Structure formats: structure tokens, C-alpha cells
Amino acid sequence: MQNNGNILTTRDVNLHYGESQALIDVSISIPKNRVTALIGPSGCGKSTLLRCFNRMNDLVANARITGEILFEGTNITGPETDVVELRKKIGMVFQKPNPFPASIYDNIAYGPRVHGTRDRKKLDAIVEGSLKKAALWDEVKDRLHESAMGLSGGQQQRLCIARTLAVEPEIILMDEPCSALDPIATAKIEDLIDELKKNYTVIIVTHNMQQAARVSDYTGFMYLGKMIEFGETVQIFESPQEEMTNNYITGRFG
Numbered sequence: 001m002q003n004n005g006n007i008l009t010t011r012d013v014n015l016h017y018g019e020s021q022a023l024i025d026v027s028i029s030i031p032k033n034r035v036t037a038l039i040g041p042s043g044c045g046k047s048t049l050l051r052c053f054n055r056m057n058d059l060v061a062n063a064r065i066t067g068e069i070l071f072e073g074t075n076i077t078g079p080e081t082d083v084v085e086l087r088k089k090i091g092m093v094f095q096k097p098n099p100f101p102a103s104i105y106d107n108i109a110y111g112p113r114v115h116g117t118r119d120r121k122k123l124d125a126i127v128e129g130s131l132k133k134a135a136l137w138d139e140v141k142d143r144l145h146e147s148a149m150g151l152s153g154g155q156q157q158r159l160c161i162a163r164t165l166a167v168e169p170e171i172i173l174m175d176e177p178c179s180a181l182d183p184i185a186t187a188k189i190e191d192l193i194d195e196l197k198k199n200y201t202v203i204i205v206t207h208n209m210q211q212a213a214r215v216s217d218y219t220g221f222m223y224l225g226k227m228i229e230f231g232e233t234v235q236i237f238e239s240p241q242e243e244m245t246n247n248y249i250t251g252r253f254g
């Protein structure tokens with residue numbers, strides 16, 4: 001597969017929560033405009049690594065990180081990084097859909113308003129464009145001013161993706177985005193992920209190996225805080241180089 005260059009590179013990333021180490025010497029490069037899946041058994045550090053990419057671990061009082069994370073060549077782990085700007089460029093979608101208790105329109109317009117867009121026409125265009133990109137427009141165009149809480153779980157998750165897209169990110173982090181959804185809603189999100197990679201880089205944490213195999217171009221297998229193997233998804237699933245990867249994907253542990 002043609003690699004478009006790397007958008008994120010980690011160099012010897014170690015992360016401790018107090019005394020306990022959650023990431024050990026993680027060094028990977030995430031290809032641009034591709035979908036990368038992080039897999040591995042519960043507690044191996046997938047979410048911790050994902051949260052490093054937009055500094056969400058800053059919110060955890062006892063988290064301490066060393067090493068470098070280069071986003072388009074600039075280290076983002078230091079105090080000089082503008083975290084608000086970073087999170088605009090690297091958005092996040094969580095396990096449980098978390099729309100604000102506000103209208104569909106206001107959920108999408110929130111980010112652009114915070115970043116200074118006030119013009120109604122511009123906001124209208126952003127709302128429509130983001131909902132279209134998230135494959136939700138047709139379902140909600142006649143109820144934009146109704147509460148987002150009235151949407152189904154799958155629609156709420158696509159709304160959260162639209163909300164992320166509204167501030168024009170480059171990377172979308174997804175932490176088990178389908179784990180609260182039924183198979184039909186999950187299939188819609190998976191189709192959407194495939195569509196999104198034309199314009200964005202997606203990094204997804206998933207417990208579901210079939211999902212990783214279906215949606216991702218690259219896969220990283222983690223175990224006990226270490227990145228055991230990282231490569232093209234086809235290679236990881238069909239000819240893993242590490243015995244541990246092989247044991248995991250064949251269901252021998254985890």
C-alpha cells in the first residue's frame with residue numbers, strides 16, 4: 001500500500017500513572033490519510049496512547065510522559081504546545097456518544113463559535129457540511145433545532161463525529177466508537193470511517209479484531225504497555241512477525 005507520509009510519530013514514549021507504567025518505549029509512525037487501529041487485551045495501554053495524541057492525559061493529575069510525539073514534525077508533548085489548537089487539529093470521539101444537551105445545530109456550531117465564527121451563514125454552511133460528511137444530514141435536516149438527545153445512539157455517534165469535523169481537524173481519534181452501538185449502527189460508522197480517510201487520518205482503538213481487520217489500513221498490537229508489532233493490517237493479521245501477535249489474533253489470549 002502506498003504510504004502518504006506520516007502525520008504522527010512517537011519516539012520512545014513512556015507514560016506513568018503515579019508509580020505504574022502504562023506505556024513503555026512506544027515508537028511508531030502513523031501514516032497520513034489512512035486508518036490505523038490499535039488493538040490488544042484490556043489494560044494494555046491503547047486508550048492511554050490514543051489520549052497522548054491530543055494531550056487528554058493532561059487531565060489526569062498523576063500522568064507523566066517522556067519521549068517525543070511529533071505532529072507534522074513538531075513535538076507536542078512540551079509546555080509550549082497550545083493544547084486548544086492541538087485539539088482542534090486532533091479531534092476525539094469517545095466510546096459512549098456524548099452530545100451536549102442542546103440542539104443538533106448547536107452541537108455542531110459549538111466548536112466553530114468557540115473558535116470565533118459568528119456569521120450565521122458561515123455557521124449554517126459548516127453545520128450542513130459537517131453533517132453531510134458524517135452521513136447524517138439526510139436524517140436530521142428537518143430537525144436541526146431539535147434536541148440532539150432525541151437521536152438514536154448511532155445517530156448521536158455520527159453527530160459527535162460531525163461535531164469533530166466542524167473545526168476542520170486533520171486527525172480523528174476514536175476510542176471504541178462502536179462499543180455502545182448495535183450492528184447496523186456499527187456498520188454505518190465503519191462505512192463512514194472508510195469515507196473519512198479520503199480527507200482525514202483516523203486512529204481507532206477497538207476491542208473487536210474483526211472491526212480492526214475491516215476498517216484499518218495499519219494496525220498496532222499492544223501488550224502490557226508495549227507496542228509489540230505495528231504494520232499493514234493485512235500483514236499483521238495474515239503473517240504476524242511476533243508470536244505474541246499471532247497468539248492474540250488467533251484468540252489464544254486476551
Ligand SMILES: Nc1ncnc2c1ncn2[C@@H]1O[C@H](COP(=O)(O)OP(=O)(O)OP(=O)(O)O)[C@@H](O)[C@H]1O
Nearest residue numbers: 017022040041042043044045046047048049060207
Ligand atoms: N487515570 C488513570 N490512573 C491510573 N491508572 C490508569 C488510568 N487510566 C488508565 N490507567 C491504567 O493504565 C493501564 C492502561 O490503561 P488503558 O485504559 O490505556 O488500557 P486499554 O488497553 O485502553 O484498556 P481497555 O481496552 O480495557 O480500555 C491500565 O493498567 C490502567 O489501569
